[in-house]
Amino acid sequence: MLFSDRIERVCIGSALRALATLLVLGLGLAAAKAQDAFYAASPTELVGKPGTLIRATPIVPPSGAAAAYRILYRSVGVRREPIAVSGIIIVPQGLPPVGGWPVVAWAHPTTGVAQHCAPSLDPARYDHIAGLADFLARGYVVAASDYPGLGTPGFHPYLVGDSQGRAVLDAVRAAMTMPQVPASPRVVPWGYSQGGHAALFAGQIAKSYAPTLQIVGIAASAPPTELGSLIRADVGSIVGRVLSAYALWSWSNVYGLPITSAIDKRVVLIMPRIADTCTKSAHDKLRLVLADQLFQQNSLLSRDVTTTQPWRDLIEGNTPGITPPGVPVFLAQGASDKIVRPLITELYSDVLCSRRRAVRFIMIPGANHEAMGKAATRQAVAWIADRFNGLPPPSDCEAQ
Missing domain, CATH: 3.40.50.1820 (Alpha/Beta hydrolase fold, catalytic domain)
Structure with a gap:
């Protein structure tokens, strides 16, 4: 589901914040796409x-x-x-x-x-x-x-x-x-x-x-x-924001829902970059931390998706029975x-x-x-x- 809890302890200095800007612009740190x-x-x-x-x-x-x-x-x-x-x-x-x-x-x-x-x-x-x-x-x-x-x-x-x-x-x-x-x-x-x-x-x-x-x-x-309880509990942390970003970005595309019905419009622009980043290496995790710096001052969610339709039904339907x-x-x-x-x-x-x-x-x-x-x-x-x-x-x- 998610990656290292230690990502919470990564310290972001001014130089890394500069790299975050490059991340959003799509310059450098590009993920390899090795499909054939x-x-x-x-x-x-x-x-x-x-x-x-x-x-x-x-x-x-x-x-x-x-x-x-x-x-x-x-x-x-x-x-x-x-x-x-x-x-x-x-x-x-x-x-x-x-x-x-x-x-x-x-x-x-x-x-x-x-x-x-x-x-x-x-x-x-x-x-x-x-x-x-x-x-x-x-x-x-x-x-x-x-x-x-x-x-x-x-x-x-x-x-x-x-x-x-x-x-x-x-x-x-x-x-x-x-x-x-x-x-x-x-x-x-x-x-x-x-x-x-x-x-x-x-x-x-x-x-x-x-x-x-x-x-x-x-x-x-x-x-x-x-899932509803996990989203409410985790959304205040870096890891939790990435969890929610992955799930809501995926569900908006899979189910054809506007992403702005769940995610604050001020952070929608960073979502494609978060969604394009894997979690398999320390380098990947750093990219996610850097991207998170660009919206950490804003709320990720535009509303409580655990009580708002159709998100509520999707959360309940994808909760194990x-x-x-x-x-x-x-x-x-x-x-x-x-x-x-x-x-x-x-x-x-x-x-x-x-x-x-x-x-x-x-x-x-x-x-x-x-x-x-x-x-x-x-x-x-x-x-x-x-x-x-x-x-x-x-x-x-x-x-x-």
């Missing part, structure tokens, strides 16, 4: 069922993998139109078990909302998949969607739950069509931050959207669950997270418990939002392995 023809699907190539492969190409695999592929596959857009989505598939070493390897559907955290922010374009793409080495060692395929509009043309539907959930599930279905990837239908969506939101939606819609998949669990670390009965849930949260507030995640856990879901809830003392990218990985990997091994799911609901 692989990501562009023709209208003819879009014809076919969601979750089917358009094309795949081998890429250098990470340590411990037998192979890896960059893929382009069919999915469904916000308006139910056919779209192409990109991603990567990573295959473990050794012989697959009878029925194929189980699949971890990795859902990535915020990388940005621009086309060139796709994780599959990042040379360090494997470094950001939490638990990858352990999953490969245990014999799991990892399917990692870029989400729509990252890599592929079009606007990225940032925190649009159904869209991201479909992309996560369709990456798994596409992998299952590849002869060189003997994947089983047994799946655990697993994500961090924005990816935790996507994983929850993937699990929520799987039965109706991708009924051939068997979701044996859902795992999420620091997931944004109650109740997970399916019989599907256990792993939730991890940092106690010092100032981006995804601990109380909000804890309340979501309580709601699931009240609906008799088996929830493993872990609160990690001292962990901020950045730390949650790794802090819960060991526990998540073990919990996911137990689901694939058919063990009874643990639940902390009675303790709550």
